[in-house]
Amino acid sequence: MNTKPFLDYILRYVDLTPEEINLLLDNISHRSYLKGQYIVQQGDICRFESFVVNGCVKTFYVDDDGQEHVVLFAIENWWAADLGSFLSQEPADYNVQCIENTEVIQFSFEQLEMLYQNIPKLERFFRIIIQNAFVASQRRVIKNFSLPAKERYIEFKSRYPQIEQRVPQYLIASYLGVTKEFLSKIKSQLLQDQ
Incomplete structure (x- = not known):
């Protein structure tokens, strides 16, 4: 061990x-x-x-x-x-x-x-x-109440890049409190913004 x-x-x-x-x-x-x-x-x-x-x-x-x-x-x-x-x-x-x-x-x-x-x-x-x-946990609650989904995703991605690479998108969507379809739209929007 x-x-x-x-x-x-x-x-x-x-x-x-x-x-x-x-x-x-x-x-x-x-x-x-x-x-x-x-x-x-x-x-x-x-x-x-x-x-x-x-x-x-x-x-x-x-x-x-x-x-x-x-x-x-x-x-x-x-x-x-x-x-x-x-x-x-x-x-x-x-x-x-x-x-x-x-x-x-x-x-x-x-x-x-x-x-x-x-x-x-x-x-x-x-x-x-x-x-x-x-x-x-308290910070996450505040962000969930105060940030739009797109900003929550950007925050998650920058804070936990190693997790985003390893976890299926539907689980990230659940963590962010959005549907997997909505997360997909957010990601498409971010790609267009680049």
Whole structure:
């Protein structure tokens, strides 16, 4: 299991001793998922916080009409879970599904609680990660309310160019809150503007 990207990511935020690193590595698991497999399904309890080592996943909600609403994507060095379900250990509101074959490093809720007790710096690390995710989520809400679809797409494309190359257009349309036909019109318009 290649843990280097995972450790490098954590060490960007907190310093760990060799003993703490060993304890951390003893309490994670490595899992491979195939394209289309679910890491979490809506209604199930999210048992793991997952760090994407390689691959791509989408987090989405399915409404009562069966319509899929993508709320985020995660690629290498990003986290994927239904955080509300993971923290509360209650049924998930979201699905987390692999768009590509994906490898993750996972913590269970119990493992993470134990690590917090034994490596208090990890609580600081996860607080920073959750704060960053919350701020990004708030910014996305504001943009969805205030920007026209064309500007939302331009913002997405410039902010996440690596995702746009890897994710089908209908999923990007869902993320932006538009139909795939409307996204196609936006893209055609942008090509004409060049």
